[in-house]
Amino acid sequence: MMKKLTTRVSALALAAMLVLGTLLTAFAASPASVDDSASIFSADQKSEITSRFDRTGDKTGWQLILYTSTKGVSSGLSNYYNQNYVDRISHDGDAVVLVFDIGSNKGAVISHGSAESYISDERLSEMGSMLRGYLDKKDYYGGALAFADKLDQFYADGVPKDGSYSNVKTNEKADNKLLYVLSHYGWIFGIIAVAAGVIFFAVNSYRYKNLGKSGTYDLHANSKVDLNEVQDDFITQNTTVRVIRSESSGGGSSGGDGGSSHGGGDF
Amino acid sequence: MATMNYKCPNCDGPLRFNPDKQLFTCEYCLGEFPAAEVQEMNAKAEQRETYDEREVKQAEQAKQEAKQQGAEAEDEYPVSYTCPSCGAEVVTTSTTAATTCFYCYNPVVLGSRLSGEFNPDRVIPFELSKEKAMDRFLAMCGKKWFLPKGFASKEQFEKLNGVYFPYWFADEQKTAHMTATGKKIRRWTSGNKEYTETRIFHVVRGGDVTINNVFERALKNESRDMLQSVHPYDMTKAQPFAMSYLSGFQAEKRDLDKKDVEPVIEQKMHQYAEQALRDTMDGYDEIIVDDFVEKTDLSAYTYNLLPVWMVTYKFNGEILPFAINGQTGKSYGKLPVAKGKLVAAAVIVALLVFVLGTLGGLLFA
Structure with missing residues (x-):
């Protein structure tokens, strides 16, 4: 009986792990591409950029994507294009996306997978400054090639030893919510779960050992009060006031932060 | 005799x-x-x-x-x-x-x-037959998931004995007086401000308080927990004592005198009188008792025999008593726990809590 029960519990635990594991799926691979929605490149330029990106891709194992847009997004480009473009295309796990928003003349670099570790905050800033120069000159073609050169350099230099990755962390939960929740709050849920189990065990043990101990005397049914003196004299009153803090004063509005996890920054 | x-x-x-x-x-x-x-x-x-x-x-x-x-x-x-x-x-x-x-x-x-x-002054005759007591017990066991297999069987409780146990019961009439501070609290919100109005009253209650059927076991060698926990009994069904009611059952003679149980009963009486008077101060959100005095005007102690079905059983080397109120069927006892079953259930509860927590996290992340 005990063995059966243990087997059932183990099977249940295994099933739960499998369900959780299935949700933790990874990306699949695909080649470099240029998606020129803003129509700023000639066919030759697109071909040149693609072959240049492929060379970097062969070296690094990353998929390089160039996307041009006329949306005119002026802030939060990396999040916006991660949700509205990168997540809609089928991209590899290891990828770097360069976005040129012609409408706002701004750009963004979005990294995924292993590329994220090579593009630290410092390197992203360096890349952004460099690309900003090309944007200012409206030299999108030159910017795309320089982007590939810079990635080659970052790859050759390896993963920075003391790099910071705030750009990656801010969007971690968007990549795989379950992984994010488990990695950040799993230990809390674990403690709560263990506490719940222990409380369940203790409460049931106590109830079994103390069956029928309560409710032995009913005062209401066994007492009678005949009052001959009743006074309820008002003495004083006071009123206190508490200011309720407005919830909206705490911060800005929270927009949707969906989409996959990525490293990224605007320029 | x-x-x-x-x-x-x-x-x-x-x-x-x-x-x-x-x-x-x-x-x-x-x-x-x-x-x-x-x-x-x-x-x-x-x-x-x-x-x-x-x-x-x-x-x-x-x-x-x-x-x-x-x-x-x-x-x-x-x-x-x-x-x-x-x-x-x-x-x-x-x-x-x-x-x-x-x-x-x-x-x-x-x-x-x-x-x-x-x-004895009074006796409550058994109202629950041995069969009914066993049925009640087995029905109660049916709701307990963590009992060891085979525990809840008729064979286990064939040795159920009907025993009349001795108790002291006390009825008292007291004159009591209580003064207290009562608070009525009202809260409301206007704009971004929450107001709390507290009105304070001087509350006085005085009168006659009658407390009946305060009991204490009259047999020192039996487990006090067991003898106290099989209560309550409906004392309105008590009969003047007659020896014939004991025929077919076991009965125990008291070995605690009135003076032995009086301090415990008087302490209970005091608490109950205070609570009874305190309960008349309704309509307040908070009551702080400033003073309570009481005087006993009438006091009557009676010696009663009350019916209990009881059995002891051995589990893992430990002898555990089990008692069923012979009038109402209320059960008292230490039930054995199948630790394996309970641990498995606790693990399932923990897993469920973890999964629910994670799902909640997914909703709010």
């Missing part, structure tokens, strides 16, 4: 009290007799004191005197009687007032245990 067994006027077979019918029944001729009839038939016999019993009484008195003079003596010691049915020797403890002869299985009531100062 005599060592009694109550006999059927038709066939001379032993009479036992039947809780289901609230009648005395003869298991040989199936005759049924009301309690009053049996009491009347045996009234004279109950008054007769046999030679056997006189001897036992004298031995007990000698023991008491020796104890008073400082001699070492056990509170409980074996006492032997002669069974009025078969003549066999019935060995009981010094507090046993009714039992069954181990040879002929006829009920024996040891009258001297319940005479004089030990004569």
